[in-house]
Amino acid sequence: MYKILKKRELNSQVTLMELEAPLIAKKAKAGQFVIFRIDEYGERIPLTVADYDREKGSVTIIFQKVGRSTMMLGNLNEGDCILDLVGPLGIPTEIPEGAKKVAVIGGGVGCAIAYPQAKALYNAGIEVDVIAGFRNKDIVILEEEMRAVSTNYYITTDDGSYGTKGFVTNKLQELIDAGNKYDCVIAIGPVPMMKFVCAVTKPYNIKTIVSLNPIMIDGTGMCGGCRVRVGGQIKYACVDGPDFDGHEVDFDELMKRNSAYRDQEAYDREHICRLTGGVRNA
Amino acid sequence: MPNMQLNKTPAAEQEPKIRARNFKEVTSCYTDEEAKNESERCLNCKNKPCVSGCPVGVRIPEFIAKVREGCISEAYDIIKSTNGLPAVCGRVCPQESQCESKCVRGIKGEPVGIGRLERYCADYMADKAKNAEKPEPNGHKVAIIGSGPSGLSCASDLARLGYEVTVFEAFHTAGGVLMYGIPEFRLPKATVLREVDGLKELGVDIRTDMVIGKILSVDELFEQGYEAVFIGTGAGLPNFMNIPGESLVGVFSANEYLTRTNLMKAYLDEYDTPISKNSKVAVVGGGNVAMDAARSALRLGADKVYIVYRRSEEEMPARREEVHHAKEEGIDFRYLTNPTEILGDENGRVRAIKCLSMELTEPDQSGRRGVKPIEGSEHEIEVDAVIMAIGTSPNPLIRSTTPGLETNRRGCFVVDENMLTSREGVYAGGDAVTGAATVILAMGAGKTAAKAIDEYIKNK
Numbered sequence: 001m002y003k004i005l006k007k008r009e010l011n012s013q014v015t016l017m018e019l020e021a022p023l024i025a026k027k028a029k030a031g032q033f034v035i036f037r038i039d040e041y042g043e044r045i046p047l048t049v050a051d052y053d054r055e056k057g058s059v060t061i062i063f064q065k066v067g068r069s070t071m072m073l074g075n076l077n078e079g080d081c082i083l084d085l086v087g088p089l090g091i092p093t094e095i096p097e098g099a100k101k102v103a104v105i106g107g108g109v110g111c112a113i114a115y116p117q118a119k120a121l122y123n124a125g126i127e128v129d130v131i132a133g134f135r136n137k138d139i140v141i142l143e144e145e146m147r148a149v150s151t152n153y154y155i156t157t158d159d160g161s162y163g164t165k166g167f168v169t170n171k172l173q174e175l176i177d178a179g180n181k182y183d184c185v186i187a188i189g190p191v192p193m194m195k196f197v198c199a200v201t202k203p204y205n206i207k208t209i210v211s212l213n214p215i216m217i218d219g220t221g222m223c224g225g226c227r228v229r230v231g232g233q234i235k236y237a238c239v240d241g242p243d244f245d246g247h248e249v250d251f252d253e254l255m256k257r258n259s260a261y262r263d264q265e266a267y268d269r270e271h272i273c274r275l276t277g278g279v280r281n282a
Numbered sequence: 283m284p285n286m287q288l289n290k291t292p293a294a295e296q297e298p299k300i301r302a303r304n305f306k307e308v309t310s311c312y313t314d315e316e317a318k319n320e321s322e323r324c325l326n327c328k329n330k331p332c333v334s335g336c337p338v339g340v341r342i343p344e345f346i347a348k349v350r351e352g353c354i355s356e357a358y359d360i361i362k363s364t365n366g367l368p369a370v371c372g373r374v375c376p377q378e379s380q381c382e383s384k385c386v387r388g389i390k391g392e393p394v395g396i397g398r399l400e401r402y403c404a405d406y407m408a409d410k411a412k413n414a415e416k417p418e419p420n421g422h423k424v425a426i427i428g429s430g431p432s433g434l435s436c437a438s439d440l441a442r443l444g445y446e447v448t449v450f451e452a453f454h455t456a457g458g459v460l461m462y463g464i465p466e467f468r469l470p471k472a473t474v475l476r477e478v479d480g481l482k483e484l485g486v487d488i489r490t491d492m493v494i495g496k497i498l499s500v501d502e503l504f505e506q507g508y509e510a511v512f513i514g515t516g517a518g519l520p521n522f523m524n525i526p527g528e529s530l531v532g533v534f535s536a537n538e539y540l541t542r543t544n545l546m547k548a549y550l551d552e553y554d555t556p557i558s559k560n561s562k563v564a565v566v567g568g569g570n571v572a573m574d575a576a577r578s579a580l581r582l583g584a585d586k587v588y589i590v591y592r593r594s595e596e597e598m599p600a601r602r603e604e605v606h607h608a609k610e611e612g613i614d615f616r617y618l619t620n621p622t623e624i625l626g627d628e629n630g631r632v633r634a635i636k637c638l639s640m641e642l643t644e645p646d647q648s649g650r651r652g653v654k655p656i657e658g659s660e661h662e663i664e665v666d667a668v669i670m671a672i673g674t675s676p677n678p679l680i681r682s683t684t685p686g687l688e689t690n691r692r693g694c695f696v697v698d699e700n701m702l703t704s705r706e707g708v709y710a711g712g713d714a715v716t717g718a719a720t721v722i723l724a725m726g727a728g729k730t731a732a733k734a735i736d737e738y739i740k741n742k
């Protein structure tokens with residue numbers, strides 16, 4: 001059992017939780033993830049380790065309530081426990097060798113996944129420009145935290161209700177046009193966003209790392225459900241990633257594969273989440 | 283006078299039509315009368331050919347004699363003295379190529395139903411077996427990685443010798459393939475759990491959610507005071523065919539499909555696990571894994587399930603009984619058929635599998651017949667899901683995080699006859715050493731390793 005030490009709503013959709021997990025906290029590195037299972041009936045759901053405290057023995061997760069499992073997790077409170085937490089899984093983010101200046105781009109809840117990476121780079125003495133994009137002002141998350149680990153922090157909203165109006169790709173293009181020389185771009189967010197960031201960086205040949213989030217089960221390489229095509233080859237995101245060279249990733253295939261259970265999940269969302277508020281056996 | 287009935291005493295089975303739609307066990311246990319009747323078919327041969335066919339040397343005629351006398355508890359103890367998992371092995375061992383293949387009664391008629399009798403003893407004793415006594419601790423700690431049959435049997439033997447044993451398991455439930463792979467209708471999960479609970483009673487500490495190589499390395503286990511480590515991590519990495527279309531939605535590894543079904547109980551409403559509902563499914567492969575995936579797909583509601591296998595029926599490595607049951611349930615076997623491509627619709631979902639028909643070639647020097655494609659035989663089978671069950675290989679996680687551990691070309695750990703790896707104090711066994719094999723071999727390897735670990739620690 002893993003205890004919820006702290007819970008904070010970052011916005012109406014996104015929740016931060018600090019979980020007691022001393023062994024995982026001891027080993028976790030930026031870019032790695034955990035898989036949780038709420039109770040005996042739960043699915044195994046991957047979430048990035050957004051932060052960890054080795055002394056306190058805790059890991060922080062930040063998740064968007066998009067479906068049954070994340071809603072049920074969001075319903076739990078400080079002091080409650082979840083049944084399973086396994087990790088740290090995946091390969092930690094590699095700090096690009098010799099990099100002096102990096103742009104870290106987070107889209108929506110992707111900022112939660114990008115945050116530990118920005119922090120690791122910043123703490124390694126690298127100049128970090130963060131571009132955080134959101135649909136609107138109400139769902140902005142981690143602004144303070146990101147500012148604290150970036151050299152420059154830019155925020156965009158699709159509707160212009162906060163920061164610059166437009167997409168993260170507009171801002172990135174603008175910064176490149178203004179003469180910023182990035183050794184590397186790290187882009188984490190919805191698949192289309194990552195795809196478009198890669199399209200922006202490609203002509204300049206800027207190395208672009210993306211963090212992929214296919215459907216997973218075990219997280220150890222034994223099911224193959226998380227397979228993604230990178231550079232024409234099949235990779236398992238849970239053990240070979242989740243970070244990959246964005247210019248090599250087949251994003252269209254990933255989008256299709258991620259929709260595999262869409263109908264069943266939509267049903268779940270309607271019937272479990274709306275009707276019962278995500279409470280089991282209600 | 284032995285019972286000279288030519289055929290095995292039949293065991294009750296669920297009707298094929300009915301069982302093809304539920305996950306309840308297919309074959310029932312012998313009743314007391316049936317068991318007695320079958321036990322009387324044993325001739326109690328002097329030279330015990332059956333025992334030579336058993337990888338762990340179960341004293342078969344001896345236990346069968348006890349069944350005949352009605353002393354089931356004694357029969358069970360005889361089995362248990364060399365086989366730690368009789369309830370499992372009685373159900374899933376390939377008896378037709380092991381003990382029963384050597385049975386003299388099989389020369390004319392069917393061999394004695396050794397597997398069924400073994401299962402009978404185990405099931406009979408399930409609620410009667412005395413609680414194992416916790417032995418006096420001997421003050422030494424051993425770590426076991428993986429809780430499949432190899433890890434469980436190694437843990438059991440060491441715990442009985444007084445070792446403080448910790449089993450580290452990556453999944454949220456112990457049992458390995460017995461839990462996530464082999465379906466409920468062939469091996470009820472309660473049976474496996476009983477074995478695991480027995481270990482806990484012996485004082486074995488089972489720690490789930492622990493991926494060794496990630497959360498702790500083998501070297502860190504030694505630093506924590508474990509004096510020896512047994513690696514029983516199986517061969518869990520699924521192979522794909524590397525043909526076009528394998529990334530389409532609706533293509534699964536058998537591991538994924540079976541894990542969702544068995545470990546995560548997708549077939550029960552109260553579980554959240556999603557599983558794709560398909561109407562026509564092709565399973566590629568001819569082993570137990572393929573049979574299990576095909577029969578699970580049927581039970582999950584498919585109307586039509588094909589087994590697509592590139593060789594002929596004789597070469598199929600699956601247990602005979604499973605093939606027989608699968609046929610009865612209406613699985614359509616396409617032998618000598620080899621997939622070349624999986625075709626998708628505009629949404630990236632499977633719509634058909636393209637195959638070539640194959641023919642057997644003349645036997646080569648070793649007497650083995652190969653297959654070659656028949657020209658112009660390309661055809662499509664319309665399906666909405668394809669499950670790949672074409673083999674697995676060992677996971678590189680431990681190998682890549684443990685310096686000095688030698689593995690072979692296929693990624694299997696290299697061990698000596700005592701299951702010792704190239705590192706002092708590190709032993710390995712089961713599928714992680716042999717590649718995908720059988721429960722009984724994995725269990726035997728765990729026992730051999732336990733003995734060697736005991737010697738090693740005692741002589742240190």
Ligand SMILES: Cc1cc2nc3c(=O)[nH]c(=O)nc-3n(C[C@H](O)[C@H](O)[C@H](O)COP(=O)(O)OP(=O)(O)OC[C@H]3O[C@@H](n4cnc5c(N)ncnc54)[C@H](O)[C@@H]3O)c2cc1C
Nearest residue numbers: 033046047048062063064066067068069070213214215265
């Ligand atoms: C390595 C990794 C790290 C991740 N880190 C985070 C994180 O830090 N914070 C966070 O909020 N989410 C993260 N995710 C995504 C998260 O796992 C999914 O949102 C979660 O599985 C949804 O489960 P659910 O039962 O609540 O929703 P479901 O009912 O399963 O799904 C709801 C909707 O989300 C879509 N969906 C399902 N699975 C995924 C997926 N893996 N990725 C994207 N969309 C999906 C479905 O198509 C559906 O439309 C990560 C995923 C991976 C693989």
Ligand SMILES: Cc1cc2nc3c(=O)[nH]c(=O)nc-3n(C[C@H](O)[C@H](O)[C@H](O)COP(=O)(O)OP(=O)(O)OC[C@H]3O[C@@H](n4cnc5c(N)ncnc54)[C@H](O)[C@@H]3O)c2cc1C
Nearest residue numbers: 428430431432452458459463494516712713719720721724
């Ligand atoms: C679907 C299916 C059907 C089968 N049917 C039969 C049958 O009818 N008869 C038969 O004899 N055999 C059958 N087999 C084969 C048999 O199950 C295996 O040979 C046997 O289970 C191997 O045992 P093992 O202990 O080596 O490994 P496994 O049973 O594979 O167990 C390995 C365990 O180690 C865990 N693990 C892996 N890596 C790590 C790590 N890094 N850290 C911690 N834990 C880890 C895994 O999660 C797993 O629980 C079948 C196999 C499958 C997949």
Ligand code: FES
Nearest residue numbers: 219221223224238
């Ligand atoms: S999640 Fe199963 S192989 Fe990656």
